Every structure is written in structure tokens, then in C-alpha cells.
Amino acid sequence: xxxxxxxxxxxxxxxxxxxxAVLDRPPADAELAMYSVMWSEHCSYKSSRHxxxxxRSDYPWVVLGPGENAGVVDLGDGWLxxxxxxxxxxxxxxxxxxxxxxxxxGILRDIFxxxxxxxxxxxxIRFGPLTDSKNRYLFGGVVSGIAGYGNAVGVPTLGGEVxxxxxxxxxxxxxxxxxxxxxxxxxxxxxxxxxxxxxxxLGASTGRDGIGGASILASTSFDEDSGAKRPSVQVGDPFExxxxxxxxxxxxxxxxxxxxxxxxxxxxxxxxxESAAAGGMGMDVDLDxxxxxxxxxxxxxxxxxxxxxxxxAIVEPGDVSDVLAVAEKWEINASEIGTLTEGETxxxxxxxxxxxxxxxxxxxENGPRYRRPAERPADLDAIWADAxxxxxxxxxxxxxxxxxxxxxxxxxxxxxxxxxxxxxxQTIVEPGHDGSLLRIRGTTKGLxxxxxxxxxxxxxxxxxxxxxxxxxxxxxxxxxxxxxxxxVDNLNFGNPEKPEVMWQFIExxxxxxxxxESLAVPVVGGNVSFYNETDGVDIHPTxxxxxxxxxxxxxxxxxxxxxxxxxxxxxxxxxxxxxxxxGSAYCxxxxxxxxxxxxxxxxxxxxxxxxxxxxxxxxxxxLHDVSAGGLAVAVAEICIRSGxxxxxxxxxxxxxxxxxxxxFLAVVPPGADLGIHDIPARRIxxxxxxxxxxxxxxxxxxDDATRVWREAIPRRMDHISSLPAKPGKRGGGxxx
Amino acid sequence: MRTAVIVFPxxxxxxxxxxxxxxxxxxxELVFHRDxxxxxxxxxxxxxGFAHGDYLRTGAIARFSPVMAEVERHAAAGTPVIxxxxxxxxxxxxxxxxxxxxxxRGLRFICRxxxxxxxxxxxxxTRNADVGDVLRIPLNSYQGNxxxxxxxxxxxxxxxGVLLRYVDEKGHPDHTINGTTIAGIANAxxxxxxxxxxxERASERLLGSSxxxxxxxxxxxxxxxxxx
Numbered sequence: 001x002x003x004x005x006x007x008x009x010x011x012x013x014x015x016x017x018x019x020x021a022v023l024d025r026p027p028a029d030a031e032l033a034m035y036s037v038m039w040s041e042h043c044s045y046k047s048s049r050h051x052x053x054x055x056r057s058d059y060p061w062v063v064l065g066p067g068e069n070a071g072v073v074d075l076g077d078g079w080l081x082x083x084x085x086x087x088x089x090x091x092x093x094x095x096x097x098x099x100x101x102x103x104x105x106g107i108l109r110d111i112f113x114x115x116x117x118x119x120x121x122x123x124x125i126r127f128g129p130l131t132d133s134k135n136r137y138l139f140g141g142v143v144s145g146i147a148g149y150g151n152a153v154g155v156p157t158l159g160g161e162v163x164x165x166x167x168x169x170x171x172x173x174x175x176x177x178x179x180x181x182x183x184x185x186x187x188x189x190x191x192x193x194x195x196x197x198x199x200x201x202l203g204a205s206t207g208r209d210g211i212g213g214a215s216i217l218a219s220t221s222f223d224e225d226s227g228a229k230r231p232s233v234q235v236g237d238p239f240e241x242x243x244x245x246x247x248x249x250x251x252x253x254x255x256x257x258x259x260x261x262x263x264x265x266x267x268x269x270x271x272x273x274e275s276a277a278a279g280g281m282g283m284d285v286d287l288d289x290x291x292x293x294x295x296x297x298x299x300x301x302x303x304x305x306x307x308x309x310x311x312x313a314i315v316e317p318g319d320v321s322d323v324l325a326v327a328e329k330w331e332i333n334a335s336e337i338g339t340l341t342e343g344e345t346x347x348x349x350x351x352x353x354x355x356x357x358x359x360x361x362x363x364x365e366n367g368p369r370y371r372r373p374a375e376r377p378a379d380l381d382a383i384w385a386d387a388x389x390x391x392x393x394x395x396x397x398x399x400x401x402x403x404x405x406x407x408x409x410x411x412x413x414x415x416x417x418x419x420x421x422x423x424x425x426q427t428i429v430e431p432g433h434d435g436s437l438l439r440i441r442g443t444t445k446g447l448x449x450x451x452x453x454x455x456x457x458x459x460x461x462x463x464x465x466x467x468x469x470x471x472x473x474x475x476x477x478x479x480x481x482x483x484x485x486x487x488v489d490n491l492n493f494g495n496p497e498k499p500e501v502m503w504q505f506i507e508x509x510x511x512x513x514x515x516x517e518s519l520a521v522p523v524v525g526g527n528v529s530f531y532n533e534t535d536g537v538d539i540h541p542t543x544x545x546x547x548x549x550x551x552x553x554x555x556x557x558x559x560x561x562x563x564x565x566x567x568x569x570x571x572x573x574x575x576x577x578x579x580x581x582x583g584s585a586y587c588x589x590x591x592x593x594x595x596x597x598x599x600x601x602x603x604x605x606x607x608x609x610x611x612x613x614x615x616x617x618x619x620x621x622x623l624h625d626v627s628a629g630g631l632a633v634a635v636a637e638i639c640i641r642s643g644x645x646x647x648x649x650x651x652x653x654x655x656x657x658x659x660x661x662x663x664f665l666a667v668v669p670p671g672a673d674l675g676i677h678d679i680p681a682r683r684i685x686x687x688x689x690x691x692x693x694x695x696x697x698x699x700x701x702x703d704d705a706t707r708v709w710r711e712a713i714p715r716r717m718d719h720i721s722s723l724p725a726k727p728g729k730r731g732g733g734x735x736x
Numbered sequence: 737m738r739t740a741v742i743v744f745p746x747x748x749x750x751x752x753x754x755x756x757x758x759x760x761x762x763x764x765e766l767v768f769h770r771d772x773x774x775x776x777x778x779x780x781x782x783x784x785g786f787a788h789g790d791y792l793r794t795g796a797i798a799r800f801s802p803v804m805a806e807v808e809r810h811a812a813a814g815t816p817v818i819x820x821x822x823x824x825x826x827x828x829x830x831x832x833x834x835x836x837x838x839x840x841r842g843l844r845f846i847c848r849x850x851x852x853x854x855x856x857x858x859x860x861x862t863r864n865a866d867v868g869d870v871l872r873i874p875l876n877s878y879q880g881n882x883x884x885x886x887x888x889x890x891x892x893x894x895x896x897g898v899l900l901r902y903v904d905e906k907g908h909p910d911h912t913i914n915g916t917t918i919a920g921i922a923n924a925x926x927x928x929x930x931x932x933x934x935x936e937r938a939s940e941r942l943l944g945s946s947x948x949x950x951x952x953x954x955x956x957x958x959x960x961x962x963x964x
Contacts, residue, residue, distance in 0.1 A: 152789065154748030239746050417845075419847060425936065
């Protein structure tokens with residue numbers, strides 16, 4: 001084994017030396033291949049793990065925190081929810097349909113491997129501006145991939161985010177969150193226990209697809225040769241996954257598995273080593289028993305294949321025939337590939353020859369950990385000093401119209417209508433509102449989810465930006481009546497070997513952790529995606545949080561954006577500033593400016609506002625958080641969705657367009673008083689007429705606003721010839 | 737009324753439709769596609785989903801599932817049989833209903849509420865409704881564009897076989913949703929019906945509409961052999 005071989009596999013000389021030290025000998029071919037993938041950034045979290053310990057999950061309602069396939073929280077009356085978020089950024093850039101499709105498939109396996117039935121998916125997706133044909137191709141492909149897989153696998157997609165900004169032109173982000181439900185006695189884990197128990201590989205056959213997907217794609221940066229990496233993208237089969245879900249749920253119902261682990265990155269290497277290590281056991285694995293879809297595969301190829309739709313179940317010997325019968329019923333393959341042994345050694349044989357013999361924990365748990373150098377970006381002070389130059393007078397109505405035409409603020413029906421979002425008769429508040437709300441049928445319980453990211457503010461100030469998205473997410477679920485209950489995070493960053501990127505990462509972790517602590521929300525899981533870098537350019541730091549809200553009982557008639565009526569009154573609740581413009585939609589879209597320093601959330605006020613919104617959700621027809629586009633766009637969205645105009649009189653234009661955090665709008669019948677002693681609340685206007693009227697700051701016809709908002713995405717995606725060409729540069733992006 | 741809800745690998749609406757039928761007084765039982773015995777079934781539902789992954793062509797493999805011979809025998813004997821979405825596609829592939837489904841006009845999956853007008857009440861799916869009723873029901877399909885050759889389409893229309901038609905907000909037939917105006921049809925006897933939108937998803941006001949109930953109530957009444 002030459003040293004250049006480990007470098008080809010993405011392993012450093014030091015890491016190779018560590019492998020030699022663990023084994024007390026040079027690794028064999030298959031062993032080196034296993035270490036190279038299991039110790040990759042994607043599988044080992046070697047650059048991030050030290051910092052992730054900052055997240056707290058020690059709350060009484062947390063059943064399982066980070067470290068399992070999914071976080072699990074207790075909903076009372078024997079109900080548990082499993083949740084997880086994961087990125088599929090790199091594969092989606094190389095092949096958008098399959099990249100996004102297998103992202104959905106992978107996250108679903110993380111949920112049903114816990115014993116839960118997956119009940120909903122959310123997607124946070126980010127692309128470059130739609131003025132560029134490559135971005136339109138990627139956006140269209142990712143949405144089709146999510147729809148093609150999610151609809152067919154029979155799990156509804158209840159929302160998410162869509163954003164378009166220049167930093168994602170050469171590095172789109174595809175983050176997928178999934179939620180599952182189960183009764184407490186269905187919970188299973190990956191910990192393989194019981195000497196003599198049998199490891200059964202269930203599901204799709206193993207081929208050469210996706211070999212090294214994790215190490216090759218997700219742990220390195222992109223350059224112009226990225227097209228050559230397409231064979232590393234896995235190919236999804238939602239029908240196989242659907243059968244696998246039903247088969248696994250039947251196995252749990254019949255109590256036929258001791259433990260189970262899905263196969264994702266690093267395939268059989270990962271599943272066998274992680275489940276053995278979690279149970280403190282060894283395992284003998286016979287690769288001749290693995291059902292293959294190709295001939296002449298090497299041991300390393302079989303061990304590393306990332307063929308989709310596979311699970312590894314640990315089964316007592318007496319239950320094997322029953323397990324095989326369930327597999328036969330659902331027409332999935334099942335092979336007995338291993339046996340649990342005393343000790344902690346993973347032994348792999350092929351053709352009767354031992355090809356690997358390694359301590360399971362050395363692969364799964366004891367990989368390298370780095371504390372990479374971190375350094376505050378040298379230009380940060382200059383960025384903060386570059387505050388937006390605000391004009392003296394602004395036509396708010398015209399600005400609102402421009403913002404409603406921005407695909408990141410416009411109607412997302414073009415996306416959400418391609419997703420089945422109604423399956424299971426559980427969707428109470430569908431995509432297109434602040435948070436989506438689903439019920440647990442047969443109970444009074446409701447679960448709300450919002451996913452939120454804000455790369456522009458996180459670029460300007462990662463700590464403050466991260467705090468703000470946690471609070472925004474909390475307010476979004478509160479607007480459905482659900483109190484924030486648990487959070488998962490997906491941390492998308494550039495190259496961690498750059499000290500500035502590492503600094504952004506550390507600041508972000510601190511911001512998410514601090515905000516969650518203030519809100520008393522546990523962080524029950526997460527995913528880190530580094531190396532979002534193309535040709536040396538890193539993306540903006542993009543933490544995406546997925547907030548789970550919980551309510552019991554659910555509001556009888558939860559707030560919706562389309563329930564405002566003529567004569568009702570608009571209230572603004574929360575602190576005001578009128579000066580929080582750094583990173584705002586107005587600066588990005590109208591002024592084409594990115595600079596300054598966003599304001600920080602005040603935790604006491606933020607908490608009180610979230611609690612107040614949660615209470616009001618049981619009383620009022622419309623609640624809407626004030627975020628991108630400020631008060632003016634929030635009012636316009638209510639008008640458009642409800643089909644009724646409004647008149648809002650504010651003393652300054654800044655109050656209409658700034659984006660100070662922790663504020664929301666309520667629409668109520670006249671005469672109500674929404675003030676409570678510790679939170680500012682005031683009546684700002686009234687619903688009615690067919691104009692959205694900002695008084696001296698302009699007025700726009702509701703019909704115009706509605707048309708622009710509805711057509712923003714379709715006219716760019718479906719009638720692209722009408723768009724002005726911008727030769728020679730990627731249009732529409734903001735620069736500092 | 738014992739109602740067999742057929743479960744193919746890839747079906748996904750079986751629990752939803754069973755839930756609503758139960759609330760209407762029926763006794764739904766999930767029947768796996770390999771079963772060959774539907775003895776005692778007062779009615780049969782082919783639910784929505786992606787039977788056999790929709791591979792090859794929607795419904796093309798499902799029609800060969802072992803249970804389908806029994807479904808055909810019951811259909812011929814007059815048992816009420818309804819197919820919803822993927823179930824409708826399977827009924828056309830099995831030849832129990834005329835026509836076929838092709839991809840939506842826009843070549844994209846469509847999941848949203850649509851309006852359908854009741855065109856005929858001579859079926860197990862529409863007998864409790866009134867001609868002209870406009871119902872708001874979710875559509876959820878990629879291949880929902882019903883096609884049939886001109887002569888047989890004329891015959892279908894002539895005999896009142898078109899049960900439900902997509903309409904716009906003014907009540908005019910609307911082919912812009914997915915390429916056809918035909919949302920539901922029945923066989924000549926009226927005991928086998930297919931509907932592309934999902935009535936079970938419009939079964940409660942909390943879900944956005946309860947307009948689908950009249951269709952499932954018609955089916956339950958048909959199973960009970962109540963006089964129309």
C-alpha cells in the first residue's frame with residue numbers, strides 16, 4: 001500500500017499514520033478504503049464535532065438527542081416525534097434531480113430507522129438568481145427531484161424555504177428536514193447487541209453507484225472538473241423505499257428486530273461499524289452474502305457503495321425466518337450478511353478470505369478531531385462600517401412591488417403545488433403560511449414546523465444572524481399556536497481549512513446555541529456541510545434551522561394569512577426600531593447593497609413575543625411574522641392572500657421597510673385590544689378597499705400586487721424568453 | 737358494509753380513505769394485492785398512490801396483481817367499485833373503465849384544490865349529489881390527463897358516463913388544469929367509477945373542504961343497496 005493511495009482517497013499523511021497506529025500494521029486495501037470514508041469530513045464531523053458539544057439537549061421531553069439517526073422528543077400520551085435535517089448540496093449541484101431525490105430518500109431512512117413512520121418533509125433550497133439558465137435548470141431539477149421521490153414514496157412535503165442569491169450560483173444548497181411519529185414502544189436504536197444475533201441487509205441490491213459519494217463529493221470543493229464526479233451521485237428508487245418503509249414498520253410492529261441502522265454515506269462500512277460500536281460488540285460480515293446488482297465488484301466497492309434504499313437489521317436467530325417472510329411479502333431483498341460476536345472487532349471476509357479486521361469504534365466513533373484555526377475576517381469592520389445609504393424619501397408602494405417580484409419573496413406555489421402536501425389527512429396549515437401545522441390524527445395534538453435561514457445577515461454577522469433565524473423560526477411556529485419545542489440545524493459553510501470560514505462556523509454555533517438556550521429549546525440533531533466552495537469562492541455562511549413546535553390542544557381554527565376581512569384591524573406587536581436595514585430585502589433588492597451590521601435579538605423581548613403570539617393564535621384569524629420586506633411586505637402578503645386591501649399610516653417610511661426582529665402582525669375584528677403590559681402593541685391600520693395604501697408613502701392596486709407576486713417565479717421559469725438578457729455576467733446578484 | 741380497500745405495493749392513500757369510510761359507517765378492510773379472495777365484500781376501493789411504483793406506465797403492472805381477477809369478477813357482478821387517482825388509472829388499464837391517462841399538460845405534478853361540477857348522478861360515486869353541484873376537491877397527480885378516442889368519447893358523453901368535469905370559478909369547463917375537462921367517469925352500469933381528484937382529502941372543513949363527502953357517501957349508500 002503506497003502512501004499516494006491514501007492521498008488519492010482524500011486522507012492526510014497524519015490520518016494514515018493514525019490508521020497504522022490503530023491497527024499496529026499498514027491497512028489492507030479494503031481497510032484503507034473504509035477508513036478513508038468513515039474518517040471523511042462528511043462521516044466523521046472531524047472539523048466540527050468539538051464545537052457541536054456546545055448544543056444542549058438535556059431537557060425532560062428529549063428522549064434521544066444528537067448522535068442517533070434522528071432526535072426524538074416526547075409528545076405525551078405515549079407519542080414520540082423523530083426529527084432530523086440533512087444536506088444534499090454537492091450531489092444536487094452535480095445532478096439536481098437525483099441529488100435532491102436521494103436527499104429525500106436518505107432523510108426518510110433516518111426517520112424510519114428509529115421506528116417512526118415518516119409523516120412529513122420540508123425542503124430549504126437555495127440557488128443563484130433565476131436570470132441565469134444554469135440556475136433555472138438546477139432549481140427546476142431539484143424541485144422535480146423532491147416531487148418525484150417524495151410524492152412517489154408517499155410522504156407529504158409540507159413546505160420549506162426557497163431563496164435565490166448570487167453566492168449560490170455555483171453552489172446550490174439543498175437541505176431536507178423530515179418528521180416521523182411513533183408510539184413509545186416502537187422506538188428502536190442502532191445499538192447492536194446479543195452475541196449470535198444476525199445482521200440482515202434489507203432492500204436494494206448493492207452496485208457501484210455512489211461509491212465514495214460522501215468522501216468524494218461532500219468533503220471536497222468544486223472546480224470546473226465537477227462534471228466528472230457525476231458517477232458518484234446515487235440514483236434513487238422511491239418505490240423500493242416505499243416497500244422498505246412498509247416492511248420495516250411491519251417488522252417493528254411484530255417486534256422482530258433488536259436494532260436497525262440505515263445505509264447512507266459509506267454504505268455497509270458505516271452501518272456495520274456504527275451499529276456494532278453502538279452496542280459495544282464485534283461483527284463478522286461475509287460480503288459473499290450481499291445481494292449485488294453488478295458482477296466482479298471488489299470488497300472495497302461493496303463496503304463503500306452508497307446504493308440507496310438499504311437497511312441493516314439486527315435480528316435474533318429464531319426470528320430470521322419471520323423477517324425473511326416480511327421481506328418476501330413486500331418484495332424486497334433480504335440477505336443474512338453478518339453475525340454479532342464478542343469483542344469489538346469488525347471482521348470482513350470475501351471469497352473465504354479475510355479482507356478487513358478493525359476495531360468497530362475506530363471507524364465509527366474514534367475518528368480524528370480537529371480544532372482548525374479560526375480567524376475573524378479582516379474585512380469585517382469595513383463591512384460593518386458600510387451601512388446602507390438610505391434615501392430621504394421612498395416610494396414604499398413602488399418598493400413593495402419590486403420586492404413582491406423577487407422570487408425569494410414571491411408566491412412559492414410553483415414549488416409547493418408540485419409536492420403532495422395533503423397526504424395522511426393531517427395538514428391543517430399548508431405550505432405558504434408562516435409555519436406549517438399538522439395534526440396527529442385521533443388526538444388533540446398539533447405539530448408545527450418552520451425552516452429558516454438567512455445567509456445575508458449571517459454573512460454580515462454570523463452570531464447575530466444565527467440568533468435571529470432561531471427566533472424567527474420560533475415566531476413562525478408560534479403563529480400557528482405551537483410553542484417552540486425542539487430544533488435541528490443544518491450548518492452549510494465553505495472550506496473549513498480557511499480560518500475565516502472556521503470563525504464563521506464557530507460564531508454561528510454559538511449564536512444558535514445561545515438563542516436555543518434563551519428559548520429553552522433543545523437542539524436534538526444536526527448536520528454540517530463544509531466545502532461549499534467553488535473555484536475558491538465560499539458560500540455565505542448558511543445555518544438553516546428546523547424548528548418543531550408543539551401544541552395540545554391545537555387551536556380549533558389556527559391563524560391563516562387568508563382570513564383577513566374588510567373592516568378588520570391590523571395590529572403590530574413587538575419592539576420597533578425603524579433602523580434595522582443591514583441585510584434587509586429592501587437593501588438587497590431596491591438598493592442593491594449588502595453591508596452594515598444587523599441588530600441583535602433581545603432575548604427577553606424575543607421570548608415574550610413568541611409566548612404572546614402562541615396565545616394569540618388561539619384567538620385571532622390572522623397572525624404573520626414581520627420578516628423579509630418589513631412591515632410593508634407583511635401587510636401586502638396578508639392583503640394578497642385574503643383578497644382585500646388595507647390602509648396603513650406610519651409616520652416614517654423606515655418603519656414600513658426595516659426588518660427589526662421579534663415583531664408580528666395580527667388582524668382582528670374592530671374593537672379588540674391586543675396590548676399586554678410588557679410588549680408594545682399598536683393598531684396600525686384597517687383592512688378594506690382594493691388598494692394597499694401606505695398613505696403619504698404611496699399606494700398600489702391590490703390586483704397589481706397580486707399579479708406580480710403570483711407570476712414572479714412562473715414567468716421566470718415558464719416564459720423565460722421574455723426576460724431581459726444580461727450578457728457577460730450573472731445578473732441579479734448583489735455585491736458588497 | 738364490508739369495504740375492501742386494496743393495497744398494492746406503492747399505494748399510499750389506503751389509510752386515509754379507510755378512515756373517512758369508517759366515519760361514514762362503512763367497515764373498511766385493507767386487502768393486500770396478493771389476496772385472491774374478496775368474498776363478502778360489499779364494495780371495493782382502489783386507493784391513490786403509486787402502485788408498483790407506476791413503473792412502465794401507471795397501473796400497467798397493478799392490473800396483473802392477483803387480486804385484480806377478483807375485482808373484475810365483482811365489477812361484472814355489479815358490486816360498487818371506485819378508483820381514486822391511481823385507482824382510476826388502474827381501472828382504465830384493467831379495462832374496467834374506458835380511456836387512459838397521460839401526463840399533465842404542463843408536465844408537472846399538480847397538488848391543489850380544483851373545482852369539479854357534477855355532470856351525472858347515474859353512478860355509485862355521484863348518486864347522492866345533484867347535477868350542477870360544484871365541488872372543491874384536491875387534485876394530486878402527474879398523470880391525470882384523461883384521453884379517449886373521439887368516437888368512444890362521444891359515446892361516453894352520450895350515455896352520461898362523464899360524472900365530474902373540471903370547471904373554472906365561473907363554472908365553465910376548464911381544460912387548462914391538466915389538459916382534460918374530465919375528472920371522473922363510470923362504466924355503463926354505473927357500478928364502476930373512477931375519479932382523479934381525492935374526495936377523502938375534502939372530508940372535513942379543517943382540511944380546507946368537506947365537498948368530497950357527498951361522493952364517498954354515495955359509495956357507502958350504494959354498498960348498502962339503499963334505493964337511490
